[in-house]
Amino acid sequence: MLDPQFPIKKLENGKWRLHLSASVSPTGKKTSRTFETKTEANNFRVNRKWEINKRGTGQIPLDTNQMVDAKRAIDLLKGRTESLYEMVKEALEAKELLEGAGLRGNHDLSLPRAAEELMETYRRTEASKTxxxxxxxxxxxxxxxxxxxxxxxxxxxxxxxxxxxxxxxxxxxxxxxxxxxxxxxxxxxxxxxxxxxxxxxxxxxxxxxxxxxxxxxxxxxxxxxxxxEGWIRISPMRKIQKEQTFIEAVDILKIADFNRCAELLDTPKYRSIAVPIAIQMFAGLRWSEIAGNKDKPMMGWDKVVTNPRGAKSIKPYINVTREHAKGIQGKRGTSARLVEIEDNLIDWINLVPKSKRVGQILPDSHQQLIRDFRKEANIEGRRNILRHSYGTYHFHRFENKAKTMLNMGHTNDGTFEEHYYAYDPEGDAPELYWDLRPSKNRKSKIIDLEVAS
Structure with a gap:
């Protein structure tokens, strides 16, 4: 019967492997040794039992040749801060791992070779970047x-x-x-x-x-x-991929929603922010292009050109410059553009007399007003709903994809079509949207909210 602490197994290549449990291994860890014949494996087992009985399992006995190898290994490991005993022990473990690997070729399994391999590992670790x-x-x-x-x-x-x-x-x-x-x-x-x-x-x-x-x-x-840079040979990220994302239908203002927005903007409370909100609704600008952020300044009235002059007659426009547009200032790829102003937006802009159109387009205390407006309009948390409404209703009203994309600063046909092209707006929404005006300029009566909803 096989000793449970020293099982011997014949390998497919004809060699014999002796397994040493942690309690009897010279290294204190579970290891194995490979021998050419079963007799050699049995002899090692007998010798190992004798060593354990005489010296205990904590010793690492070395014969004369091993002592010479160990001395050479210690010389290689000089200068290390770790215990030399521990270093030699690691070298022995490396040697035993190689011997137990069942490799077909002839390999140098000496202690110095094991120590050199260990040192090379340390060198690579110390030379590599964190x-x-x-x-x-x-x-x-x-x-x-x-x-x-x-x-x-x-x-x-x-x-x-x-x-x-x-x-x-x-x-x-x-x-x-x-x-x-x-x-x-x-x-x-x-x-x-x-x-x-x-x-x-x-x-x-x-x-x-x-x-x-x-x-x-x-x-x-x-x-x-x-x-x-050559700091590592293989990236650990090579098998980790991005997950596929699916773009859902965009959230836009329904008839009842955009009528509610127009009614609120027509009240004294929101008169000071009516034009910036109307610009987002009817010109499709990103809010950061209007209000600015840490990287972008707030838009000024000088960018809203209602009476353009020049050799070529053009419609009124909003100048979204590189300093305001999405992207990095001064670099290519930003969405700088001229956005044509539709007729109903002109009426909203005219709420502010020309003499007052100086400086920034938003008042200093606009943040709380914007929050109040979005809450009362029931669009709180619906971050891009005004811009998305513009894209949907402009495309479905004027049926000019290139123009809508230009006005919005879009360059990707696929993204645009996924967001707006296949959308089926309710009823007469595209026509009604572009007839939203301040009450004094309104051409048709706003649909009753209860009926619309």
Whole structure:
């Protein structure tokens, strides 16, 4: 009967493998040895039992040749801060792993060779960059400091954790623990595994497909950059892909909704923000192009040209310059454009006398007014509904896709068609939308809200 601590098994290549449990292995870990014949395996088992009975399992007995090898291994390992005993023990483990691998070819399994392999691993680890160093290099290479605020916020959220958690209180430490740098910032690149990355993404970026994809794209870019620089041979992100996203039908104003918006803008409370809101509804500008943000200034009245002059007669227009348009100021690819002003929008603009059309288009205290308006109009939380309504109703009223795309600053036919082309608006909505005017200029009576709804 086989000894349960020393089982011997014949391999397919004709050799014999002796398995050593952790309790009897010289290294204190479960290992195995491979021998050419069963007799050699049995002899080793007998000798090992004798060694255990005489010295115990904690000793590592060396014969004369092994002593010479061990001395050479120690010389190779000089200068290391770790215990030399531990280093030699690791070298022995490496040697035993090689011997137990069942390799067909002849390989140098001496202690010095094992020590050299161990040293090479240490050298690679010490020479490799940490993830934090790679990220900093990549950040400078891509000039992320010049990217949009939204782009930089996404990077900070993925790398350093979010500023806050919606719906629950979290300490600063808890938030930082959600950042990739907190987990693996000081880890050498080659030691970060695909399994670790998948676990991180699953734990901290599972709230939406967009969140997950943002994290995956950034990490993939950094590791691909590291491969290109020669810091690692293979990216752990090579099998991790973005999830497919599906664009749902856009949320737009129904007849009752846009009549309610027009009624509110026609009241004294909202008169100071009536023109900017009307510009978004009837010219399709992004709110950031009107109100500005950290990267963009607020639009001024000088960009609203109601009486154009020049050699060529053109319609009134709104000048969305590069400094206001979506994109990076001074670079190609921004959505700078001239947006023609439709007749009903002229009536809304004329609510403000020409003598008052100076400076910024929004009052300084507009934030609370905007919040109140959106709440009363029942469009709170429906972020892009005014711009999407413009795109839908402009295309379905004038049936000129190129013109609608130009006015909105769109360049992607596919995205435009998914959002607006196949949409089937209710009743006469496209015609009614472009007849929305202030009460004093109204050509037709606004549909009764109860009937419309």
């Amino acid at each position: 993830f934090r160093e790679a990220f900093n290099d990549y950040y400078e290479f891509k000039k992320f400091g010049s990217k949009s605020t939204q782009h930089q916020n996404d990077i900070r959220r993925i790398m350093n954790g979010p500023k806050w958690n919606r719906g629950k209180e979290s300490s600063e430490g808890q938030l930082k623990r959600q950042g990739f740098l907190n987990h693996y910032g000081d880890t050498p690149l080659e030691l970060i595994t695909e399994k670790q990355i998948r676990a991180f993404v699953r734990e901290h970026f599972r709230s939406s497909i967009r969140n997950r994809n943002s994290c995956v794209v950034l990490l993939k870019s950094i590791f691909d950059y590291a491969v290109g």
